Amino acid sequence: MLQDIGKRARQAAQALALTTDSQRAQALDNMARQLMAETEAVLLANRADLDQAMDEGMPSAMLDRLALNPARVADMARGLEDAARLPDPLGKTLWEDKRPNGLVIRRVSVPLGVIAVIFEARPNVTADAAGLCLRAGNACILRGGKEAIRSNLAIAAALRRALKDSGMPEDGVQLIEATSRESADALMRLDRFVDVLIPRGGHGLIKRAVEYATVPVIETGEGVCHIYVDRRADIAMAASVIHNAKVSRPSVCNACECMLIHRDIADAALPVIARKLLDAGVTMKGDADSRALVPEMLAAGEDDWGHEYLGLIIACRVVKDFEEAILHIARYGTGHSEAIITQDPSVAHAFLSQVDAAAVYHNASTRFTDGGEFGFGAEIGISTQKLHARGPLGIRELTSYKYIITGNGQTR
Amino acid sequence: MLQDIGKRARQAAQALALTTDSQRAQALDNMARQLMAETEAVLLANRADLDQAMDEGMPSAMLDRLALNPARVADMARGLEDAARLPDPLGKTLWEDKRPNGLVIRRVSVPLGVIAVIFEARPNVTADAAGLCLRAGNACILRGGKEAIRSNLAIAAALRRALKDSGMPEDGVQLIEATSRESADALMRLDRFVDVLIPRGGHGLIKRAVEYATVPVIETGEGVCHIYVDRRADIAMAASVIHNAKVSRPSVCNACECMLIHRDIADAALPVIARKLLDAGVTMKGDADSRALVPEMLAAGEDDWGHEYLGLIIACRVVKDFEEAILHIARYGTGHSEAIITQDPSVAHAFLSQVDAAAVYHNASTRFTDGGEFGFGAEIGISTQKLHARGPLGIRELTSYKYIITGNGQTR
Numbered sequence: 001m002l003q004d005i006g007k008r009a010r011q012a013a014q015a016l017a018l019t020t021d022s023q024r025a026q027a028l029d030n031m032a033r034q035l036m037a038e039t040e041a042v043l044l045a046n047r048a049d050l051d052q053a054m055d056e057g058m059p060s061a062m063l064d065r066l067a068l069n070p071a072r073v074a075d076m077a078r079g080l081e082d083a084a085r086l087p088d089p090l091g092k093t094l095w096e097d098k099r100p101n102g103l104v105i106r107r108v109s110v111p112l113g114v115i116a117v118i119f120e121a122r123p124n125v126t127a128d129a130a131g132l133c134l135r136a137g138n139a140c141i142l143r144g145g146k147e148a149i150r151s152n153l154a155i156a157a158a159l160r161r162a163l164k165d166s167g168m169p170e171d172g173v174q175l176i177e178a179t180s181r182e183s184a185d186a187l188m189r190l191d192r193f194v195d196v197l198i199p200r201g202g203h204g205l206i207k208r209a210v211e212y213a214t215v216p217v218i219e220t221g222e223g224v225c226h227i228y229v230d231r232r233a234d235i236a237m238a239a240s241v242i243h244n245a246k247v248s249r250p251s252v253c254n255a256c257e258c259m260l261i262h263r264d265i266a267d268a269a270l271p272v273i274a275r276k277l278l279d280a281g282v283t284m285k286g287d288a289d290s291r292a293l294v295p296e297m298l299a300a301g302e303d304d305w306g307h308e309y310l311g312l313i314i315a316c317r318v319v320k321d322f323e324e325a326i327l328h329i330a331r332y333g334t335g336h337s338e339a340i341i342t343q344d345p346s347v348a349h350a351f352l353s354q355v356d357a358a359a360v361y362h363n364a365s366t367r368f369t370d371g372g373e374f375g376f377g378a379e380i381g382i383s384t385q386k387l388h389a390r391g392p393l394g395i396r397e398l399t400s401y402k403y404i405i406t407g408n409g410q411t412r
Numbered sequence: 413m414l415q416d417i418g419k420r421a422r423q424a425a426q427a428l429a430l431t432t433d434s435q436r437a438q439a440l441d442n443m444a445r446q447l448m449a450e451t452e453a454v455l456l457a458n459r460a461d462l463d464q465a466m467d468e469g470m471p472s473a474m475l476d477r478l479a480l481n482p483a484r485v486a487d488m489a490r491g492l493e494d495a496a497r498l499p500d501p502l503g504k505t506l507w508e509d510k511r512p513n514g515l516v517i518r519r520v521s522v523p524l525g526v527i528a529v530i531f532e533a534r535p536n537v538t539a540d541a542a543g544l545c546l547r548a549g550n551a552c553i554l555r556g557g558k559e560a561i562r563s564n565l566a567i568a569a570a571l572r573r574a575l576k577d578s579g580m581p582e583d584g585v586q587l588i589e590a591t592s593r594e595s596a597d598a599l600m601r602l603d604r605f606v607d608v609l610i611p612r613g614g615h616g617l618i619k620r621a622v623e624y625a626t627v628p629v630i631e632t633g634e635g636v637c638h639i640y641v642d643r644r645a646d647i648a649m650a651a652s653v654i655h656n657a658k659v660s661r662p663s664v665c666n667a668c669e670c671m672l673i674h675r676d677i678a679d680a681a682l683p684v685i686a687r688k689l690l691d692a693g694v695t696m697k698g699d700a701d702s703r704a705l706v707p708e709m710l711a712a713g714e715d716d717w718g719h720e721y722l723g724l725i726i727a728c729r730v731v732k733d734f735e736e737a738i739l740h741i742a743r744y745g746t747g748h749s750e751a752i753i754t755q756d757p758s759v760a761h762a763f764l765s766q767v768d769a770a771a772v773y774h775n776a777s778t779r780f781t782d783g784g785e786f787g788f789g790a791e792i793g794i795s796t797q798k799l800h801a802r803g804p805l806g807i808r809e810l811t812s813y814k815y816i817i818t819g820n821g822q823t824r
Contacts (some may be wrong), residue, residue, distance in 0.1 A: 244823030364819030386812035388800040400798035407776030408650040412657030
């Protein structure tokens with residue numbers, strides 16, 4: 001029963017909130033060790049998941065995300081150890097004031113409480129999400145995709161055993177066995193016990209969570225990232241950055257999906273940039289002005305603007321000025337990561353101020369929007385909403401705060 | 413059309429995000445001046461609202477909240493001027509790091525964007541909410557109760573005129589004329605244009621928002637606040653604090669609804685505390701142990717625990733120990749404000765750590781949970797959820813942040 005899972009999570013969260021930094025770090029180290037010790041069981045479970053997935057004709061890219069091997073299990077364990085080494089985000093005094101009436105008010109960081117994560121067929125998320133939630137003193141309720149259920153259960157079992165052996169509540173990590181759509185829906189409405197829901201997955205899952213959840217949701221992931229090549233761009237830099245942002249890992253949310261180029265530099269820059277992309281096997285889809293300069297380009301339709309390809313395709317548009325670039329991004333961007341390439345500091349400043357996105361870049365690749373690259377350690381997702389947290393969700397973003405007020409009998 | 417209102421709000425928000433601190437402060441001062449200048453029109457509109465409300469038999473407490481007079485209009489204007497004097501919450505570097513690859517990453521405070529506020533029959537909220545939203549660079553969409561619609565429209569008209577005269581987008585403040593339930597519902601699902609929804613009102617409104625909204629919601633307001641009198645409490649202090657927390661303004665969310673008292677001190681303390689409350693006209697409802705000590709007490713039923721009376725009624729329960737008090741609060745509290753009265757620092761520390769609420773007090777009245785009392789200036793509500801902001805929502809809580817990353821061609 002999901003209600004019972006919720007109740008147990010709430011109880012575990014209350015206990016976890018009172019643990020010390022070193023207890024939590026030790027528990028994560030024990031989880032890493034236990035996961036390594038149970039590698040064989042995890043791989044056996046994964047083998048069963050893979051067999052079924054292959055029988056059912058799962059595409060190879062998905063099979064690759066589902067597949068575990070000893071190295072990938074070791075990666076998960078290392079992720080847990082890395083999380084253990086992150087600085088404690090709890091109990092920090094974020095602000096303090098002594099009021100004229102003598103009251104001392106402190107804003108102190110505390111865990112969020114119970115975090116629910118709904119994810120798809122990537123078993124590593126079980127260990128990664130559990131580790132980050134626990135590092136920040138939270139209990140988690142995980143609901144993974146049905147394709148990975150055996151793997152997820154095996155991983156969660158190891159983590160729970162380690163928690164128990166560490167003297168921590170094993171219900172700090174719970175995995176929901178039911179993988180029906182109903183179980184995800186029910187979790188979305190468990191607001192009595194869940195403080196926040198993080199959906200990790202495709203557009204459909206996130207849309208469902210936004211529309212159906214009564215639990216507060218942090219929207220993650222959708223990334224239609226643009227790179228704008230200003231008239232005063234360094235052309236070699238533009239080519240290198242766009243190539244990197246498109247090609248280095250096209251399937252992720254911080255990859256570049258669309259380049260905008262100022263018409264004053266298009267003649268000189270676009271053929272250079274396009275050459276590098278075409279040589280890397282990128283399909284380019286452009287407006288008429290772009291295609292006039294790069295004959296290999298296909299025609300872009302209205303659907304191409306704002307399209308998250310998640311593959312080796314890039315849209316390309318020549319803009320008549322800075323304002324047109326800004327308007328394009330405001331209209332088609334998803335508030336994830338947006339970049340400008342320019343040698344003009346005042347244009348760069350205008351871009352960084354005016355573009356409304358989690359991360360705005362001057363002369364760098366959008367691919368850096370990542371918890372590790374930002375120095376936060378691992379992340380549980382990239383928030384594209386403005387409430388609570390924006391950009392990479394590291395352990396700091398998995399905390400809340402409370403006000404602690406001490407007096408000597410003050411009344412109002 | 414609500415879509416058009418949303419679109420205009422989004423455009424206004426983009427413009428407001430680029431205004432300077434002094435422009436925003438000046439606009440608020442102008443709004444205050446314009447509101448004063450249009451006092452007569454506002455009072456006339458309010459008169460019409462009041463006439464209709466009286467015809468329809470509105471209860472006198474509600475009539476009082478609805479009624480404006482020159483002093484109350486001046487209070488609204490002063491609220492706007494006070495907001496103008498608050499320190500700018502925008503453009504602050506909240507965190508900064510230079511990464512090993514040379515990227516400089518800054519987390520900088522920015523407006524939330526478009527804030528929707530749904531409220532009931534209190535016309536002052538129109539000016540108060542608009543002022544706070546604008547101070548933090550946000551556009552707002554206000555949807556007030558139908559009982560106050562003429563007053564709200566008159567106030568909003570004055571504010572919009574002042575915005576326009578200040579060279580700011582008048583759509584920074586929009587009031588929805590339609591006061592049907594459908595207009596509130598539609599606003600709750602305007603996620604394409606609205607960044608956050610703050611419902612200000614009773615339980616029904618907040619529940620509807622949580623269940624129905626696709627816009628991220630900040631839950632506000634419900635306050636079942638407890639005061640626990642520990643066995644080592646100063647009895648006179650306990651009586652004074654509980655009296656204050658119950659009697660000073662019983663209709664508000666930070667008023668005390670339930671006192672818990674340790675059995676070791678109940679004999680000595682409860683009659684003293686009860687005398688003070690009974691003399692002030694408070695109805696007390698207690699468990700059997702409490703009633704044995706205070707015969708004037710009525711019998712509390714299971715419904716009295718966790719009940720938000722919002723009036724001169726208090727529930728009372730004798731607990732056998734600290735743990736029972738903590739469990740009672742965990743079960744029946746709403747995460748608003750909870751207090752302990754004790755001279756024992758270690759018990760106080762345990763209470764402040766273990767109780768999960770926006771504000772936890774040692775030896776002070778729960779009535780201090782308030783933006784003004786915390787030194788934040790005015791507030792738009794008290795958040796009882798953990799995501800984004802907890803406790804009083806001042807202008808800092810009406811901001812988000814973005815990451816600004818500057819490089820010299822870095823790729824990943």
